[in-house]
Amino acid sequence: MIVVASVLAGAVGWTAAAGDVQQNWDKNCAMCHGKDGKGQTTIGRKLQIKDFTDPKAQASFTDDQAVKAIKEGITQDGQLKMKAFGDKLNDDEIKALIAYVRRIKP
Ligand code: HEC
Incomplete structure (x- = not known):
């Protein structure tokens, strides 16, 4: 019984950690960037x-620029294009999301 419980606990713990960045992406980013990162959403097309x-898109920004974009948002011509997540996501979550973006491949 104890063995079963600890195996289950281990499995749940692992899933939660691995799922975090995916959850953060789905919850905060996918409505614009799309679940697949292609930006083919209603908002994504508009923006x-x-x-x-x-x-080429990956090469167009550095990791530092990505951090800044996620923390402070992106404003263009006085218009907010991407909202800021600095108060919602901590540095580790932001780092994980950038790694997530970098893993998106054709
Ligand atoms: C309201 C729509 C919206 C949401 C939500 C959004 N983005 Fe963006 N994002 C944009 C737009 C617009 C741009 C700028 C156009 C472009 O570069 O494609 C952008 C650009 C970026 C860039 C490139 C930065 C650069 O300097 O070019 C990254 C990385 C990024 N977003 C990551 C994220 C992550 C991670 C999230 C979730 C935490 C997120 N975005 C949420 C709209 C959004």
């Missing part, structure tokens, strides 16, 4: 969001 599966 002409980059296709993260395109290596």
